[in-house]
Amino acid sequence: MALPDCLQPKLFTLVLVTDGRRVLLGKKKRGFGEGYFNGFGGKVEAGETIRDAASRELLEEAGIAADSLTHRGTLTFLFDDRPQPWEVHVFHSDSYTGMPTESEEMAPQWFDYDSIPYQQMWADDVFWYPLLLKGSACFRGTFHFVNTHTLVKRDLSEVPCLDGVDYKLC
Ligand SMILES: COc1nc(N)nc2c1ncn2[C@H]1C[C@H](O)[C@@H](COP(=O)(O)OP(=O)(O)OP(=O)(O)O)O1
Numbered sequence: 001m002a003l004p005d006c007l008q009p010k011l012f013t014l015v016l017v018t019d020g021r022r023v024l025l026g027k028k029k030r031g032f033g034e035g036y037f038n039g040f041g042g043k044v045e046a047g048e049t050i051r052d053a054a055s056r057e058l059l060e061e062a063g064i065a066a067d068s069l070t071h072r073g074t075l076t077f078l079f080d081d082r083p084q085p086w087e088v089h090v091f092h093s094d095s096y097t098g099m100p101t102e103s104e105e106m107a108p109q110w111f112d113y114d115s116i117p118y119q120q121m122w123a124d125d126v127f128w129y130p131l132l133l134k135g136s137a138c139f140r141g142t143f144h145f146v147n148t149h150t151l152v153k154r155d156l157s158e159v160p161c162l163d164g165v166d167y168k169l170c
Contacts, residue, residue: 009076009087013054014041015066016132017093021113023133025121026061026106037121040106041088051166054091062108063101066093071165072132073139075124080146089165092132123151131158138162 016039017024025037040061044053054069073090100108111117113133118126124143131139141156 007084009085011044011050011053012041012086012088013044013050013057013091014039014075014088015054015058015069015091015093016129017058017062017064017066017096018133019110020094022110023113023116023129024062024100024108024110025116026108027120029105029107031105033122035120037109037111037117038125039090040108047168049166049168050089051091054089058093058096061103061106063103064096064098066091067095067097069093070136071138071162072136073128073141075128075140076142077124078142078144079148080144081148090128090132123149124154127154127156131156136161 026040027037028034040058041054042057042061044050048056051069055066058064058066069091070093071089072092075088075090077086077088102108116129124141128139128141131137137158138161139156140159141154143151144153146152
């Protein structure tokens, strides 16, 4: 694939909601990652901040509103079959309002921390979920995939948390 000179990453959000011993995941019903369990999120739209996008996607996909969202990680995904890097901003919420409800895109389900279905999830998740679930660590990672789904290279480290991180897509 011929690469352009430079490309901005495409911005996404991903929200993990926990209740102290369980994490709320959704089984993706359509589109990218169909069939996988994942947190709730999607593309950041022009004019909205990443935090607003995270709240919007959580409400659209799971029917709940996060009482607070903490920015915990930035993940870059590189695909050999997609020209643009994806930058996914991971948020955590341990408190929410509403009742998790199935949407057109996601079927929500709670999982105990020791029963997370990594075999039915993106291959990067097994590496960074423990950092998010174990406490307040923040992290940055880069994951290289071939044929969309096969993880061939990874780099993940804990980094200082960027309190209140937020920015808007131009
Ligand atoms: C490649 O590895 C990935 N791992 C994980 N855990 N999550 C990923 C990976 N790649 C993408 N994601 C996340 C990022 C987003 O939360 C979703 C993809 O967003 P989607 O394509 O569903 O975006 P929407 O705006 O909701 O799409 P529609 O146009 O269908 O509304 O997956």
